[in-house]
Amino acid sequence: MSTVETYTTPDGRTIGAPVMEMKNITLRFGGVVAIKDISFDIREGEIRAIIGPNGAGKSSMLNVMNGFYHPQEGEVWFRGKIRPPMRPYQIAGQGVARTFQNIALFKGMSTLDNIMCGRLTHMKTGMLSHILWKGKAEREEVEAREKVEKIIDFLEIQAIRKKPVGSLPYGLQKRVELGRALAADPELLLLDEPMAGMNVEEKEDMSRFILDVNDEFGTTIALIEHDMGVVMDIADRVVVMDYGKKIGDGTPAEVLANQDVIDAYLGVDHG
Amino acid sequence: MTNAAVLDTSLDTFPKLLVRNSTKFANRPAYREKEYGIWQSWTWAEVRKQVEALALGFLDLGMEPGDHVAIVGRNRPHFYWAMMAAQYVGAVPVPVYQDAVAEEMAYVLDHCNARFAIVEDQEQVDKILEIEDKIPGLKHVVYVDKRGLRKYDHTTLHAYTTVQETGRVKRDEHQPELDRRVNAATTDDTCVMLYTSGTTGRPKGVVMSHYNMLMTAKNSCEFDNLNETDSVLAYLPMAWIGDFIFSMAQSNWAGFCVACPESAETMQADLREIGPTYFFAPPRFFEGLLTNVMIRMEDAGNFKRKMFYKYMDHAKKVGPDLLDGKPVSAADKLKYQIGKLLVYGPLLNTLGLSRVRVGYTAGEAIGPEIFEFYRSLGINLKQLYGQTEACVYITQQPDGEVRADTVGIPSPGVEVRIADNGEVFYRSPGTFQEYYNNPESTADTKDPEGWVATGDAGFFEPSTGHLRIIDRAKDVGKMSDGGMFAPKFVENKLKFYPDILETVVFGNERDKCTAFINIDLSAVGNWAERNNIAYASYQELAGHPKVLESIQNHVEAVNKSVAEDEMLSGCQIHRFLILHKELDADDGELTRTRKVRRKVIEEKFKVLIDGLYDGSKEVFVETEVTYEDGRKGSISATLELRDAAVVPVKAKKDVAA
Numbered sequence: 001m002s003t004v005e006t007y008t009t010p011d012g013r014t015i016g017a018p019v020m021e022m023k024n025i026t027l028r029f030g031g032v033v034a035i036k037d038i039s040f041d042i043r044e045g046e047i048r049a050i051i052g053p054n055g056a057g058k059s060s061m062l063n064v065m066n067g068f069y070h071p072q073e074g075e076v077w078f079r080g081k082i083r084p085p086m087r088p089y090q091i092a093g094q095g096v097a098r099t100f101q102n103i104a105l106f107k108g109m110s111t112l113d114n115i116m117c118g119r120l121t122h123m124k125t126g127m128l129s130h131i132l133w134k135g136k137a138e139r140e141e142v143e144a145r146e147k148v149e150k151i152i153d154f155l156e157i158q159a160i161r162k163k164p165v166g167s168l169p170y171g172l173q174k175r176v177e178l179g180r181a182l183a184a185d186p187e188l189l190l191l192d193e194p195m196a197g198m199n200v201e202e203k204e205d206m207s208r209f210i211l212d213v214n215d216e217f218g219t220t221i222a223l224i225e226h227d228m229g230v231v232m233d234i235a236d237r238v239v240v241m242d243y244g245k246k247i248g249d250g251t252p253a254e255v256l257a258n259q260d261v262i263d264a265y266l267g268v269d270h271g
Numbered sequence: 272m273t274n275a276a277v278l279d280t281s282l283d284t285f286p287k288l289l290v291r292n293s294t295k296f297a298n299r300p301a302y303r304e305k306e307y308g309i310w311q312s313w314t315w316a317e318v319r320k321q322v323e324a325l326a327l328g329f330l331d332l333g334m335e336p337g338d339h340v341a342i343v344g345r346n347r348p349h350f351y352w353a354m355m356a357a358q359y360v361g362a363v364p365v366p367v368y369q370d371a372v373a374e375e376m377a378y379v380l381d382h383c384n385a386r387f388a389i390v391e392d393q394e395q396v397d398k399i400l401e402i403e404d405k406i407p408g409l410k411h412v413v414y415v416d417k418r419g420l421r422k423y424d425h426t427t428l429h430a431y432t433t434v435q436e437t438g439r440v441k442r443d444e445h446q447p448e449l450d451r452r453v454n455a456a457t458t459d460d461t462c463v464m465l466y467t468s469g470t471t472g473r474p475k476g477v478v479m480s481h482y483n484m485l486m487t488a489k490n491s492c493e494f495d496n497l498n499e500t501d502s503v504l505a506y507l508p509m510a511w512i513g514d515f516i517f518s519m520a521q522s523n524w525a526g527f528c529v530a531c532p533e534s535a536e537t538m539q540a541d542l543r544e545i546g547p548t549y550f551f552a553p554p555r556f557f558e559g560l561l562t563n564v565m566i567r568m569e570d571a572g573n574f575k576r577k578m579f580y581k582y583m584d585h586a587k588k589v590g591p592d593l594l595d596g597k598p599v600s601a602a603d604k605l606k607y608q609i610g611k612l613l614v615y616g617p618l619l620n621t622l623g624l625s626r627v628r629v630g631y632t633a634g635e636a637i638g639p640e641i642f643e644f645y646r647s648l649g650i651n652l653k654q655l656y657g658q659t660e661a662c663v664y665i666t667q668q669p670d671g672e673v674r675a676d677t678v679g680i681p682s683p684g685v686e687v688r689i690a691d692n693g694e695v696f697y698r699s700p701g702t703f704q705e706y707y708n709n710p711e712s713t714a715d716t717k718d719p720e721g722w723v724a725t726g727d728a729g730f731f732e733p734s735t736g737h738l739r740i741i742d743r744a745k746d747v748g749k750m751s752d753g754g755m756f757a758p759k760f761v762e763n764k765l766k767f768y769p770d771i772l773e774t775v776v777f778g779n780e781r782d783k784c785t786a787f788i789n790i791d792l793s794a795v796g797n798w799a800e801r802n803n804i805a806y807a808s809y810q811e812l813a814g815h816p817k818v819l820e821s822i823q824n825h826v827e828a829v830n831k832s833v834a835e836d837e838m839l840s841g842c843q844i845h846r847f848l849i850l851h852k853e854l855d856a857d858d859g860e861l862t863r864t865r866k867v868r869r870k871v872i873e874e875k876f877k878v879l880i881d882g883l884y885d886g887s888k889e890v891f892v893e894t895e896v897t898y899e900d901g902r903k904g905s906i907s908a909t910l911e912l913r914d915a916a917v918v919p920v921k922a923k924k925d926v927a928a
Contacts (some may be wrong), residue, residue: 012422023852145308149308149309152307152308154308154418156392158534159533159534159536159540161308200901201898201899204900211419212418213807215421216418
């Protein structure tokens with residue numbers, strides 16, 4: 001891994017210091033080792049992809065990053081400090097938001113309400129003042145709505161603002177989920193297979209949104225993705241996992257040239 | 272100029288009108304746009320400030336009088352202001368269809384040698400960059416939506432707000448020049464150039480003067496008493512003359528408010544929120560709306576459905592008469608009022624048409640039932656006939672003389688005559704100046720006396736003086752037995768069925784007529800759902816035997832009605848097929864305004880036409896399709912060709928086409 005503090009991407013963005021560092025993470029479920037001694041970092045402003053075949057431990061890694069799993073060994077560093085074991089909502093409060101591989105939206109609620117939920121960590125007023133709906137609570141809701149409306153505009157989902165998300169096609173639900181994560185104003189955005197199950201056109205749209213989020217809000221993004229083409233197009237650096245181990249790390253071109261990666265993806269002749 | 276009518280010299284150009292509006296209607300809303308979920312509005316005084324700042328910024332970029340400024344985007348106030356700002360500077364705005372693929376756009380931008388392009392967002396900027404080599408004249412691109420454009424090279428690329436900001440900062444430097452140009456402009460200067468959709472061949476640039484536009488606006492506003500309290504929803508393509516007339520010319524003339532939808536998909540919801548008083552839509556829109564209403568009524572509860580049909584029957588009986596102010600019995604009036612309370616009012620409110628005072632439809636024939644439906648609800652829906660070259664208006668229906676099968680009497684200031692071969696000619700203050708850089712076409716279309724050939728065949732009804740249009744003059748042909756062939760006449764009858772979206776009839780110089788049919792996916796899809804018919808795609812549904820059967824019934828019913836027309840009884844459809852793909856503008860089969868391009872279709876689907884005439888039962892076909900991003904793919908299918916029963920016709924008369 002490079003030790004320089006900053007680097008510049010081919011398209012001219014400057015990538016800063018590490019936001020999150022994973023140091024020698026090992027995660028076990030009983031006797032099963034899901035992640036084995038993995039280290040890598042995610043830097044300010046970068047789009048970092050985690051790829052690997054099925055069962056490689058990618059989603060487990062994301063769950064470690066957002067505090068849902070606690071690794072048996074190793075340390076997670078966030079903004080230059082070691083992160084003590086925390087609850088996922090506390091980590092969300094620190095500015096880490098995520099989306100899920102299997103969409104986890106409130107199906108019966110509208111797009112607008114779902115995205116409003118994403119603002120929850122920023123709401124300071126209590127239940128009582130919300131019931132009374134006076135002063136601060138009202139102002140806070142208006143601010144939240146404004147932010148949410150900007151996200152709706154950004155993701156071009158005005159037409160489904162009032163529709164229950166359960167009735168929406170899959171590709172749009174994925175977009176709403178991204179919207180909810182964005183509503184939290186995250187510093188680090190974790191996307192678990194944002195393009196799974198999409199057709200080419202939807203993938204192109206989603207890629208464009210991910211790049212635009214990074215560009216417009218300067219959000220650091222870590223994403224898991226299967227589609228190699230997409231990863232090569234949008235990621236700055238890629239971590240490759242196989243059977244819980246890290247087998248590659250570097251720019252897309254470096255990773256593509258890595259023999260271990262080729263073996264993992266294309267299979268290796270054991271004869 | 273052959274026209275005696277003149278405009279007041281203080282109101283004879285667009286910039287002068289804006290100056291008047293900014294004082295006369297200073298605090299009235301001029302433009303609205305829904306953004307971030309809220310309707311934002313600008314008064315006429317604010318609009319003038321926006322436009323002048325932009326115009327000063329344009330001066331700073333070196334925009335010269337006569338420069339062509341391409342406008343590429345959906346209906347947004349910013350683009351209307353950009354057109355006004357270009358007019359301030361003396362340049363000519365050229366609105367372009369924003370969904371055109373790069374190639375089409377390259378042709379237009381190169382043909383008019385556009386020096387500036389005002390575009391919406393990254394998608395359009397990318398498109399321009401892609402065709403940069405083909406449009407060497409283009410110097411500056413200005414974009415409205417900044418998203419994703421931060422990293423682009425900004426030497427010739429500018430943000431809309433930055434241009435305005437520069438204009439404000441350098442006001443002292445450029446204001447005298449701007450004033451000079453506004454004062455120097457005359458009413459005969461070009462105010463806009465619009466490209467025709469090009470049913471035949473390449474699009475042509477139609478040059479319009481301030482006089483053309485404003486005289487037309489004046490006449491049409493007076494005809495329908497449009498004033499500053501009216502409002503309109505701008506949702507039709509900006510590159511189409513109608514939008515320029517409604518959202519720029521008439522709005523500026525009368526001072527009414529133009530509302531822009533949040534996005535193309537939210538148009539229906541926005542329509543409901545705005546409730547315009549003045550509304551134009553093509554027949555296709557009204558058909559789609561009616562189909563939706565009917566589908567939802569089928570899904571409604573028993574009580575509601577019965578109530579709906581009961582009162583709609585009554586509305587059909589007395590609604591149109593009430594609208595025309597004809598005598599209706601007191602009991603019927605009362606029943607209509609109850610119906611209004613229970614059905615018509617809520618329905619109109621849902622559709623967003625409650626406040627419509629003047630509604631127009633044009634472009635295609637509208638089904639009599641569809642037309643009656645809206646009129647019986649109390650919407651003053653009328654028909655007009657027009658074309659780009661005439662600033663829209665050729666004929667229109669006055670209040671109280673509205674019928675489904677005519678297009679009305681000549682609009683104020685318009686003279687109409689019918690040539691010996693049936694072709695309609697007109698001459699009006701709105702008649703275009705010329706086709707840009709195309710003197711031959713200009714001469715072909717417009718004679719030295721100012722008469723313009725419409726290319727449509729029609730006749731005046733002797734009893735009422737209303738014009739009736741039969742078909743495109745060049746599409747009217749002869750059957751091999753000498754009978755008249757008017758494909759549109761038959762196609763329109765077919766398209767009045769809600770499950771038929773589009774159709775193309777063949778038969779010129781042949782012994783019998785045949786047809787291609789496109790089913791309406793939403794209507795037929797709903798029917799399939801109701802009847803437990805599973806389908807995965809348009810193609811699959813189109814090939815379903817039950818669908819074929821029901822279309823066959825429609826074709827045979829149409830044959831019966833065609834047989835009743837003495838002149839056109841030979842145009843009955845002997846064989847037909849349902850196409851495996853929807854006809855699409857991206858594939859060049861339709862124009863951007865969704866008109867059928869017969870030549871293209873005839874060439875592309877030659878195999879199918881041959882199949883229809885050689886009697887085969889099945890034909891295999893493979894067709895190239897273009898996706899929205901310009902990539903190409905292909906779909907193939909084996910289509911079933913069916914025979915339809917025809918009504919035997921007695922001895923044919925030889926009618927000159």
